[in-house]
Amino acid sequence: VSSRATNVSTSGFLRVSHSRTHSRSINASMSRRSFSLAGDGRVLEKAPMQPARVFDENGTDVTPQPLYRPDPAAVPPRQSKILMAQDVSGATFSDFFSSAFHTTYASFGGPFTRSLFESSIVSKSSQSTMESLNEEIEEPSSKREGIISLSDVQVRREEVKEPTTEDVLNKKVDIHLTETETLCLLDIPATSVSVESEEAEIVKQRNAAYTELCKNRMGNDKYVERAMQTFNGAPKAKEVQTKSITKVDAAITATNWDIYDTLSGTGVEGASCLQKQENFSLPASSSSSRTEMEVFLVPVEDAPAPEVILYSEKFQQDLLVMEKVVLQNIFQPKLAAYRQLPILKDPDSTQKPKDTGKTEKQIQKTEDIPSSPALEPLWSFTCELTVGRNVSSMTWNKMNPDLLAVGYGHFDFEDQKSGLVCCWSLKNLKWPDRIFHCESAVTALDFSGHNGCLLAVGMHNGSIATYNVQSKEKTPITDSSEYPHKHTGPVWQVKWVSQERAHSEEEKGEALVSVSADGRICKWVLKKDLDCLVIWREVPGLCFDFHPEDSNIYLTGTEEGFIHKCSCSYNEQYLETYKEHKGPVYQITWSPFSPDVFLSCSSDWTIQLWRQDLLEPVLVFTSPCMAVFDVAWSPKWATVFGVVTEKRLEIWDLGASILDPTIVQDARPGVKLTSLQFASESDCILLGDSDGQVGVYQLNLNLGEGTQVDVLEDIIRSTLASQL
Amino acid sequence: MAEVEETLKRIQSQKGVQGIIIINAEGIPIKSTLDNSSTVQYAGLLHQLVMKTRSTVRDLDPQNDLTFLRVRSKKNEIMIAPDKDYFLIVIQNPSD
Numbered sequence: 001v002s003s004r005a006t007n008v009s010t011s012g013f014l015r016v017s018h019s020r021t022h023s024r025s026i027n028a029s030m031s032r033r034s035f036s037l038a039g040d041g042r043v044l045e046k047a048p049m050q051p052a053r054v055f056d057e058n059g060t061d062v063t064p065q066p067l068y069r070p071d072p073a074a075v076p077p078r079q080s081k082i083l084m085a086q087d088v089s090g091a092t093f094s095d096f097f098s099s100a101f102h103t104t105y106a107s108f109g110g111p112f113t114r115s116l117f118e119s120s121i122v123s124k125s126s127q128s129t130m131e132s133l134n135e136e137i138e139e140p141s142s143k144r145e146g147i148i149s150l151s152d153v154q155v156r157r158e159e160v161k162e163p164t165t166e167d168v169l170n171k172k173v174d175i176h177l178t179e180t181e182t183l184c185l186l187d188i189p190a191t192s193v194s195v196e197s198e199e200a201e202i203v204k205q206r207n208a209a210y211t212e213l214c215k216n217r218m219g220n221d222k223y224v225e226r227a228m229q230t231f232n233g234a235p236k237a238k239e240v241q242t243k244s245i246t247k248v249d250a251a252i253t254a255t256n257w258d259i260y261d262t263l264s265g266t267g268v269e270g271a272s273c274l275q276k277q278e279n280f281s282l283p284a285s286s287s288s289s290r291t292e293m294e295v296f297l298v299p300v301e302d303a304p305a306p307e308v309i310l311y312s313e314k315f316q317q318d319l320l321v322m323e324k325v326v327l328q329n330i331f332q333p334k335l336a337a338y339r340q341l342p343i344l345k346d347p348d349s350t351q352k353p354k355d356t357g358k359t360e361k362q363i364q365k366t367e368d369i370p371s372s373p374a375l376e377p378l379w380s381f382t383c384e385l386t387v388g389r390n391v392s393s394m395t396w397n398k399m400n401p402d403l404l405a406v407g408y409g410h411f412d413f414e415d416q417k418s419g420l421v422c423c424w425s426l427k428n429l430k431w432p433d434r435i436f437h438c439e440s441a442v443t444a445l446d447f448s449g450h451n452g453c454l455l456a457v458g459m460h461n462g463s464i465a466t467y468n469v470q471s472k473e474k475t476p477i478t479d480s481s482e483y484p485h486k487h488t489g490p491v492w493q494v495k496w497v498s499q500e501r502a503h504s505e506e507e508k509g510e511a512l513v514s515v516s517a518d519g520r521i522c523k524w525v526l527k528k529d530l531d532c533l534v535i536w537r538e539v540p541g542l543c544f545d546f547h548p549e550d551s552n553i554y555l556t557g558t559e560e561g562f563i564h565k566c567s568c569s570y571n572e573q574y575l576e577t578y579k580e581h582k583g584p585v586y587q588i589t590w591s592p593f594s595p596d597v598f599l600s601c602s603s604d605w606t607i608q609l610w611r612q613d614l615l616e617p618v619l620v621f622t623s624p625c626m627a628v629f630d631v632a633w634s635p636k637w638a639t640v641f642g643v644v645t646e647k648r649l650e651i652w653d654l655g656a657s658i659l660d661p662t663i664v665q666d667a668r669p670g671v672k673l674t675s676l677q678f679a680s681e682s683d684c685i686l687l688g689d690s691d692g693q694v695g696v697y698q699l700n701l702n703l704g705e706g707t708q709v710d711v712l713e714d715i716i717r718s719t720l721a722s723q724l
Numbered sequence: 725m726a727e728v729e730e731t732l733k734r735i736q737s738q739k740g741v742q743g744i745i746i747i748n749a750e751g752i753p754i755k756s757t758l759d760n761s762s763t764v765q766y767a768g769l770l771h772q773l774v775m776k777t778r779s780t781v782r783d784l785d786p787q788n789d790l791t792f793l794r795v796r797s798k799k800n801e802i803m804i805a806p807d808k809d810y811f812l813i814v815i816q817n818p819s820d
Contacts, residue, residue, distance in 0.1 A: 255779055260786030306754040309810045310746070311728060318805040318812050319731040321792070323738075325803050329818040330739045431734055 324427040331429055334378045337698055338426070338682050373662050373701045375651070378684065380695040381406065381424045383431055389420060391688030393445045394677040397469075399452025401681045402426040403433075405469075406694055409441025409460060421445065421457055423469050424694070434469050436476075444494045450510045458491030458514055464524065466512075480524070489517030492542050497523075497551050515541040515556060523568070545588045549595055557585025563600055565612065580608060580617050587631050593638035593709045597716065603627035607643055607652075611716065618716050623650060623661055630676045638709040640701065642685060644676040649687055653701060655711045658719075662701070735814060742800060745813040747771065754810070766802075770813055774806045 054063045193203050217223045309315060328335065333343045381404070389408035397403035402425055409419040419442035422432035436457075444458035453470040454477075463486055465476035480486045494514045512524040519540050544556040552568045553575070561581035564574040583603035591597040597618075601607045607628055608617035626645045634640035639654040643661070650661035667673045667689060675688040679696075687695045736744060736757060743758040743766075751771035756763040778790040793804040800817040 255783055257779070257782030257786040260782075306748065309748060309754060312809075314807060315810065315812070316728055316731065318807060319728065319735065322803060322805055322812055322814050323731060323735050325792075325794070326735055326738050326741060326814060326816055329801060329816055332818070430738070 320428075323431070327429055328427065331379060335426065337376070337378055338679075338684055338696070340682060373651070373653070373656075373699075375649075375663050375665050375685070376698040376700065378696045378698055379429055380693045381422075381429065381432075381686075382691075382693040383422075385420065385432075385435065386422060386692035389692040390690045391674050391692060391694060392441070392443050394675055394686055394688055394694065395445045395447055396677065396680060397447045397452055398449045399447075401679075403469075404677075404686070404694075405445050405447060405455055406432075406688065407442035407445040407457065408692060409438075409443055419457075419459055421455070421467070423455075434472075436467055436474060438465065439463075443490050443492060444514070446494045446496050446512075448496045448510055449498060450496075454496075456494045456496065456512050458494040458516075460490040462487035462489055462491060462516060462518065464491055464494060464512070464514055485522075487514065487516035487518050487520065487522070489519075491516045493544060495544070495546065497546050499551060513544070513546070513554075515544050517542075521556065542584055543587050545590050545598070547595075548590055548592060555588050555590070555598060557581075557588045557600060557602070559584040561585060561602060561604070563588060563610075576612070576615070578610060578615055578617075581606070583627070586627075586629055589631060589633055591633050591638065591712070592635060593633075594712055597712070599631050599633065599641060601628035601631040601643065607631055609716075614720075618719055619654075619658060621652065621658075623659075629674060632676050632678055634678050634699075635680045636678075636683070637701070637703050638712040639715070640703070640708075642676050642678065644673050644687070646672045649673060649676070649685075651685075651699065651701075653703070654715050655703070655708055658715065663699075665697070738816075740817045740819070742815040742817055744815075745811075747811045747813070749809050758815075766813060766815075770802070770804060770811065774804055774811060778806065 052063070053061060056062050193199050336343045386406075386408055390410045391406060392409045393407045395405050397405065404424045404426075405421060406424060407419065407421050419438035419440055421434075421436040421438060421442055423434035423436075425433045438457060438459055440459045440461040440463070442457055443460050444456075446456050448454035448456070453468050455467045455469050457465045457467065457476070459465070463480050463483075465479045467476050491514050494512060496510045497513050498510050513521065514524065515521045517540060521541060521544065540559045541556045542559055544554050547553040547555075553565065554568070555563055555565050557563050561579070561583055563578040563581070563585060565576035565578070566574055578600075581600065581602040581604055585600050585602045588598060588600045591599070596612045598610050598612065599607060600610065605622060605625055605627065607621040609619040609621075610617050621643075626647065628643055628645050630644040632642050634642065637653075641652050641654075643650040643652065647667050649663075649665040649667070651663040651665075653662040656662050668691075670691075671693075672690040673687060674690055677686040677688075678684075679686065683699045683701075685697045685699055687697065689695070732744060735741060743756065743762070745753055745758065745763055745766055746755040747753045747767045747770075751767055753763045753767045758766070773795075774790070774793060777793055781788055781790045790806055793806065795802040795804075800815055803814045803816065805812040
């Protein structure tokens with residue numbers, strides 16, 4: 001500690017009223033709070049507690065005003081506590097230096113830092129004197145700053161909110177609105193005073209005094225003009241060079257779907273679409289900006305390679321759809337006829353109307369006159385796969401009436417090619433939707449009623465397979481070829497029968513019944529495996545049909561020409577036997593409208609109409625002079641049924657005539673007809689032949705709206721009456 | 725793989741089909757049964773048309789998307805199946 005007797009080099013206005021002998025040692029310790037000037041201190045310092053005042057000779061107060069005057073009113077009360085705690089009065093040497101720092105960032109610290117030095121008064125003029133001292137105590141001050149900042153931090157930490165929980169969110173919070181104290185941000189005192197105010201006189205006097213002073217300044221010895229020269233730093237030019245700033249124009253069209261895409265998270269797609277969009281909106285731009293856009297295209301994912309596209313699954317599906325569309329275009333009039341829609345003529349058609357085609361006038365005429373019953377060919381389902389194969393059975397899908405399954409296979413023992421099942425759709429007339437290759441010729445088909453995707457296939461070698469047409473798989477779900485109890489002869493018919501009367505819950509559902517040449521009628525139930533329940537033995541049956549209302553009763557036709565009525569519950573005995581046919585009975589079918597009536601056809605050239613309570617046929621139709629392979633009732637009219645022989649298709653309408661068929665259609669030369677199917681939703685007939693074609697014909701019978709059940713009943717009654 | 729070729733051949737052999745063009749997402753033809761100049765012309769024009777159509781459909785309802793586009797004109801019909809990665813275009817004259 002050295003005593004410093006500093007020469008006070010102020011402007012000489014100081015009146016040092018203390019003696020010079022006394023020297024005061026200045027303690028550099030922090031504990032020093034203040035030091036009074038009144039006394040021996042030679043150091044010109046302004047103690048904050050007793051602000052020194054400087055007077056000139058005349059007694060005017062010319063104390064240099066501090067440049068920094070913290071506003072004591074702006075201190076938050078909290079801060080004073082911290083000040084106390086740290087025992088900082090701010091009135092020591094270090095404060096001056098550090099406060100200099102703080103003044104610079106008083107704006108950052110805000111009330112915190114300012115408050116620390118609220119009581120300090122900085123005197124710039126005296127700083128130079130204390131610099132050396134301050135260096136020593138600079139560090140502690142900085143430490144203190146650290147402490148202060150720590151305290152700030154601590155304070156701030158207390159403010160950290162507790163993690164918001166549900167309860168906190170749901171709690172009712174009171175919000176008080178209070179008016180803060182007025183913060184004075186800028187205060188420019190007025191430089192003009194109203195003439196009428198109280199101060200006016202004083203101000204006027206002062207103003208007058210000042211003007212006097214100014215006047216007296218001229219030529220007064222007290223005022224000396226003095227010139228000063230300032231140092232001007234030498235200016236220096238400095239150059240900086242930067243890389244040219246590349247500017248790029250970016251534009252975007254925000255479409256509705258673009259926003260939706262980005263929001264829903266398919267951002268990548270959105271971005272790439274964006275790029276494409278930008279790529280697209282550029283066609284008119286200059287070449288330079290196009291190169292810039294190409295730079296943008298780089299981050300976008302590359303378009304997949306052509307091979308990947310061409311062989312992708314989606315592409316194959318699209319191709320199939322496209323094929324259907326193209327075919328629909330070609331076959332539109334035929335499909336319209338099938339759906340019983342009016343056939344519209346293409347207004348842009350460049351073709352001249354054909355001779356056989358009717359002109360508009362004629363069409364109108366024919367609508368008025370009921371035309372004679374006719375079969376109009378629409379199209380035929382055929383493709384290169386099926387050419388040469390014998391159509392053995394056809395069945396419509398129960399759930400989707402536009403789906404047709406056709407089984408191809410020869411009936412004879414020689415010439416055994418492998419079998420084929422094709423699922424044709426009305427949407428694609430040229431190629432089947434599904435193709436299943438079977439090991440042996442297909443002889444029977446049926447779609448399940450409960451599960452529309454299940455297709456049961458009966459084959460020539462006695463095995464029965466079920467396929468799921470929904471999947472693209474080519475293999476059957478179940479196959480009975482490994483089954484020990486499988487049929488040993490060709491399966492002539494399969495049918496899904498829904499079991500209403502079930503013994504237990506498990507048996508409800510559907511069972512597959514099959515009749516085969518080995519003499520058994522089996523009921524297959526799909527539990528875990530295919531389980532077979534033999535309903536009948538020793539029946540070389542060719543066909544069967546379950547009663548439409550009672551699923552326990554069924555009819556079966558045999559090779560001997562008998563028709564047996566059997567029940568599932570009685571395994572040993574027939575309920576009835578109808579013996580009339582002289583040859584194997586190829587088909588039996590119950591009438592869909594009249595519950596007691598059924599038709600049977602056989603190779604003895606006859607078709608017979610029976611009523612189940614009579615052992616003699618009600619009607620016998622002998623028109624075809626050859627074996628009748630198939631007979632089917634029309635789903636729409638009770639009196640109409642179709643008959644297929646080897647060479648002819650006959651449509652009978654009992655209401656019109658019971659002796660002759662209403663429509664007769666000969667087969668194409670060289671082709672044998674094999675099977676017949678009516679369409680349920682349309683007036684069309686499907687005819688399968690031995691060349692693999694399934695022809696679709698439209699039936700125009702003009703029979704009116706009703707089902708004609710009463711007509712059928714009348715005919716039967718009158719026939720019976722006439723027989724008696 | 726072979727199925728794709730078969731289906732393409734079947735479509736090509738249907739009555740009235742004048743051409744099949746497959747273009748990728750950028751409008752560059754991958755496969756075509758028409759001559760080069762027609763292909764390029766169809767590709768360029770139809771690409772823009774499909775983009776516009778798709779934008780329209782999606783603007784009306786962002787959850788919707790374009791699945792098929794048919795342009796019927798006096799002389800023929802252009803059928804376009806658009807996808808994220810490609811466009812399948814078939815030109816047909818059904819009254820041929």
